[in-house]
Amino acid sequence: MNFEFQNPTRIIFGAGNLARLGDVVGEYGKKALVVTGGGSVKRSGVFDRAVESLKAAGIAVAECSGVEPNPRITSVARGAETVRAEGCDVIVALGGGSVMDASKVISAAALYDGDPWDMILHGQENVYVPTEALPVITVPTIAATGSETNCGAVITNEETKVKSFIQIPLLYPKVAVMDPELTVSVPRDQTAYGVCDLITHLTESYLNGIDNTPIQDRLAEGVIQTAMEWGPRAIADGGDVEARAQIQWAASVALIGWAQIGTDAPYPVHMMEHTVSAYHDITHAAGLAIINPAWMRFAARSNTAKYVQFAERVFGLKAKGADDLDCALEGIDKFEAFLKSIGCPTRFSELGIGDELFETYARDTLKIVSDGKGNLPGRPVMSVEDMIGIFRSAL
Amino acid sequence: MNFEFQNPTRIIFGAGNLARLGDVVGEYGKKALVVTGGGSVKRSGVFDRAVESLKAAGIAVAECSGVEPNPRITSVARGAETVRAEGCDVIVALGGGSVMDASKVISAAALYDGDPWDMILHGQENVYVPTEALPVITVPTIAATGSETNCGAVITNEETKVKSFIQIPLLYPKVAVMDPELTVSVPRDQTAYGVCDLITHLTESYLNGIDNTPIQDRLAEGVIQTAMEWGPRAIADGGDVEARAQIQWAASVALIGWAQIGTDAPYPVHMMEHTVSAYHDITHAAGLAIINPAWMRFAARSNTAKYVQFAERVFGLKAKGADDLDCALEGIDKFEAFLKSIGCPTRFSELGIGDELFETYARDTLKIVSDGKGNLPGRPVMSVEDMIGIFRSAL
Missing domain, CATH: 3.40.50.1970 (Rossmann fold)
Structure with missing residues (x-):
């Protein structure tokens, strides 16, 4: 560090x-x-x-x-x-x-x-x-x-x-x-998108960061858990000022920098989403809700231990070991199920977006950020083909 | 909040x-x-x-x-x-x-x-x-x-x-x-005191604060867990720069203010310790290691749910409910056992301090901070008799 x-x-x-x-x-x-x-x-x-x-x-x-x-x-x-x-x-x-x-x-x-x-x-x-x-x-x-x-x-x-x-x-x-x-007057769907957005900010640094950032990990997990506990309350009853306060504070802490300190993480899901929403007038968080779980399933195969930690600590699952990919994927399933439960789309087709521009999104993403070898920085780095595969898995 | x-x-x-x-x-x-x-x-x-x-x-x-x-x-x-x-x-x-x-x-x-x-x-x-x-x-x-x-x-x-x-x-x-x-050249005992000190800073705000500060709670728990994971490594091998870095960062986060935001917590254990160490030239953290568990056992009786949360989340215990005092006390036992395991004293007698000045410490503490009704602010507030009882239980 x-x-x-x-x-x-x-x-x-x-x-x-x-x-x-x-x-x-x-x-x-x-x-x-x-x-x-x-x-x-x-x-x-x-x-x-x-x-x-x-x-x-x-x-x-x-x-x-x-x-x-x-x-x-x-x-x-x-x-x-x-x-x-x-x-x-x-x-x-x-x-x-x-x-x-x-x-x-x-x-x-x-x-x-x-x-x-x-x-x-x-x-x-x-x-x-x-x-x-x-x-x-x-x-x-x-x-x-x-x-x-x-x-x-x-x-x-x-x-x-x-x-x-x-x-x-x-x-x-x-x-x-x-x-x-x-x-309190934020509509139900925008409230849900806010919850998705704050969680995605945390998963980016948590899952793309370097190893051995235990405090930043615990903080990210804790804010995600808080958002999952209080978010549904704010969505169910928009006038619940207590729940609104907890979610507002969670959103702020998610990006105030505390959970990102020293993680040295790129933000590949944001980079990909920005390209998609430059072509379609979709809410940023709707794009995140679709791309993030799809990306996680791709990345969990090479960074399995971190996804196992996520599954165990955030969702209380029990892994057989740090390389238990099934447990890692089950954690991602639970995360995606949470996003669905609060009303977020998790597939492009739900927004009427087809696969026509997948390659364009991927190539445009690389125009904004690239590792100089034709890959999008992330853990792991992603080629154009990798990105297309991720988009396709979320069709 | x-x-x-x-x-x-x-x-x-x-x-x-x-x-x-x-x-x-x-x-x-x-x-x-x-x-x-x-x-x-x-x-x-x-x-x-x-x-x-x-x-x-x-x-x-x-x-x-x-x-x-x-x-x-x-x-x-x-x-x-x-x-x-x-x-x-x-x-x-x-x-x-x-x-x-x-x-x-x-x-x-x-x-x-x-x-x-x-x-x-x-x-x-x-x-x-x-x-x-x-x-x-x-x-x-x-x-x-x-x-x-x-x-x-x-x-x-x-x-x-x-x-x-x-x-x-x-x-x-x-x-x-x-x-x-x-x-890296900090001696083993001072390293242990540092770990005790940073944890006590967190337990003060965590246990004396208002209800419904979920993010601050999670952060405090996470830093305590990090200190308990990495502290023994830094104590066992002073030259382990990685462990030293984790503990230094944990100590800083413990008091940077993030975990205290909005908790509105007084610091009764610090107040009592300051009075004790004004009379005896003991290390601040040695006094904290003695007074904090004793105080926790007193306070857990009226603020049980928070101590149950502490026992469950930090030590992985399973409570029968939010009012499970046995579980709360078991968490405190485990916390005290951790302090002993890293070499901290947990009784006054280990430092050669008797009960002669217990009433003086209590009355002096109130001279520094009082709620105006003769009590030390905390959760719960403490009378002179309460403080003497806490000191006595740590004799």
Whole structure:
């Protein structure tokens, strides 16, 4: 284990905290760009309450609404332009993962004269690493991506069909104001997707990481178990604020970095999913629910001991030994059954996606991340044929 | 759950990192006060290597050596005076928990004209909360207290026999340079005490906290299990750098704050131990190993379900139900047996301490922390008689 870690984001967690937004934002600026998505925060009244809190604290407000579920680089450019035109000095991300991701990139793009797409990893060249950014305050309205407390953002270029990311310490939000009451109106399916998303973030680092990271393993297993215990409660009764709080905290911990420290893990399932959802307007987590179990069945054959540990610790199965592939696969079956039980799709056909573009997804994935030998990094690495096989097994 | 959390300390972890110290310190200052303890860092050559790295980076060095195992406020005052006399602008804490604790208080005391003891909680009045401090870089040479990544410090007033603490965000170290190779020369008994210490930090928040903190519970259990798996390896073979790394990381995670978030837990075992070790020059963790199991047997009677969870998840026991006190007590027996197995004392008599001062410890503890009704905060709260009973059961 050899690593560096720092997460400076201040977390303010608890029901009712939306009312404190103005005071918090006032520590960082005088005029806020409030970034929002498709309109649900306006319909629910959350936007008005946020603006009311900001105005009560003397903060002026400009707006960037309509950020897409897979946020587009054109929305980032539009937000950055509004920041410059309106003279905003702080950014409030009020929404889900896509709004928070877009806000982070806006915070740097507003201070950069070039094309914001320069900042997003796409191929190994021509990437501009920003060195300054406006402060971002995240106010998540859905428990899902952990974007509120991490420094990553996933952005889609609708022109080139590339969905990729930026992840640099500069983009840590200054503060995450997490109010579980804002998540009670999240529909049942989106709640389930949030649970799937947070679990998949953990399985990526857990299953692709190096050996001998026992604390990170225990933490990942513990958060997965917590999500499986409390997720169904939040799905069954959206108004259960206690369950909403547990799931929101689980989602945040899943990506705050604690479980990933020192694991040195690539994120092959995310890479593959990003390519798929660049072609189909599907929810990110729906793609994850389909690809992750299929990938796990592939990877368990070469990394069996870790999957046995997963099966034993998360699902209480008893293996015959560290090489008990049957036990490993039974754990994956149970994991897939959990995803189905909360309403996630686990086959492409459920979303009307056929096998026509499987090779295209695989080749596009390699355009974003490659080990330089034509393979997707992961444990194990995957060739184009391996990826096609994984997609096919999830048809 | 309603909480705020921020831990801004940057962690640099891995074997060989001592060589990077100068470059890291150079980001914060030009002249370092290097704080050390009883001389082992000089005998081992670690001090010379640290100074070499500092000088190679152009950092001038002043020294404050001889900080006691239970660091005294007079040492803090001495260090602060050296900072002022020598014009230091950054502090390097090179040693164990006591050195790091003293360094944090020195960092604030150097910028404060009054008595440094004003900053330490002692009674509810007359406490000065510092608002500025020099940057502190911690370089732990023992895995124990987590002081390297938290904002707390325990200091003893040798005149008044009061051992108490300060814990404020200002005192977070800027960087923790954690090099497990520095811990390979820690003797067997101190290694065992480190394991006991880190576990006790976790049991405090785990057993005294509020209900429904499932992620914090899982994390605490996971770190305790990791410490119980890897601790005996580090004790059996001090040169096992892998085991040393796991224990050092476990100790840091135990007190970095992650497992404590939102638990709202008092630390009654620490409070009682501090009073005992203010009268006897015993190692903090030896006192914890004696008092913690005794306290657990007392507290399990009113908080049985949590102790059953501890017994089941940490020791794999099977309870008849959440009120199965026998199972809860069996878990505590197993925990105590683990402490004995690694060489910790579990009775006062092993340290030659009799019952003469039991009432004095109890009354002194209440002078430091009280619920205002003559009880020590904890789950459950404890009267003087309760504390005496706990001490007596550990005679």
